[in-house]
Amino acid sequence: GENVEQHPSTLSVQEGDSAVIKCTYSDSASNYFPWYKQELGKRPQLIIDIRSNVGEKKDQRIAVTLNKTAKHFSLHITETQPEDSAVYFCAATPLGGGFKTIFGAGTRLFVKA
Amino acid sequence: DTGVSQNPRHKITKRGQNVTFRCDPISEHNRLYWYRQTLGQGPEFLTYFQNEAQLEKSRLLSDRFSAERPKGSFSTLEIQRTEQGDSAMYLCASSLVAVFEAFFGQGTRLTVV
Numbered sequence: 001g002e003n004v005e006q007h008p009s010t011l012s013v014q015e016g017d018s019a020v021i022k023c024t025y026s027d028s029a030s031n032y033f034p035w036y037k038q039e040l041g042k043r044p045q046l047i048i049d050i051r052s053n054v055g056e057k058k059d060q061r062i063a064v065t066l067n068k069t070a071k072h073f074s075l076h077i078t079e080t081q082p083e084d085s086a087v088y089f090c091a092a093t094p095l096g097g098g099f100k101t102i103f104g105a106g107t108r109l110f111v112k113a
Numbered sequence: 114d115t116g117v118s119q120n121p122r123h124k125i126t127k128r129g130q131n132v133t134f135r136c137d138p139i140s141e142h143n144r145l146y147w148y149r150q151t152l153g154q155g156p157e158f159l160t161y162f163q164n165e166a167q168l169e170k171s172r173l174l175s176d177r178f179s180a181e182r183p184k185g186s187f188s189t190l191e192i193q194r195t196e197q198g199d200s201a202m203y204l205c206a207s208s209l210v211a212v213f214e215a216f217f218g219q220g221t222r223l224t225v226v
Contacts (some may be wrong), residue, residue, distance in 0.1 A: 043218060043220060044204070090157070100161065
């Protein structure tokens, strides 16, 4: 069945360093890839997304890359800050054949001051 | 608050009881999604509505689960004969047809004792 694998499960970085989270997906029909940030006890919030017709997208300190051939996509956070500490989820959605978004298991990011 | 609203926020119930959760999406959003999230995992897709039509259901949604969106606005998720394995956070999200960004509610945390 459809699956999204996310690595690493935990990531600890020093403030100011970069953080990279990687995901792979199995459903070749997936063509929309959102990333969500979830702070403890709060709702998931979309931080960036990318569609399959784009290879890279950047929004300030956050960037996402997509390799559709390899079915890989990654989240890059530069100049990390303590408030970036949270759980990050990648997801894959087939927009044409339904909207069953499949989420990765999450990456818990710790940014040490 | 114009975001997605879910009620109740917390529900504790005895095994075997029925429970019903409500989701009020963002007012102009015609797509509505239900997800289940257990500790340390990403949200798992349960079902999705476009207006009042339930267009897709996950295999996770057993016969004890039923969801409705009678007027294409709010939605309810009912779990009959609850089991301890149903304990989880139940998240609702909504989006527009033309824009794929989904906004999540704060969830209903169900504990079955």
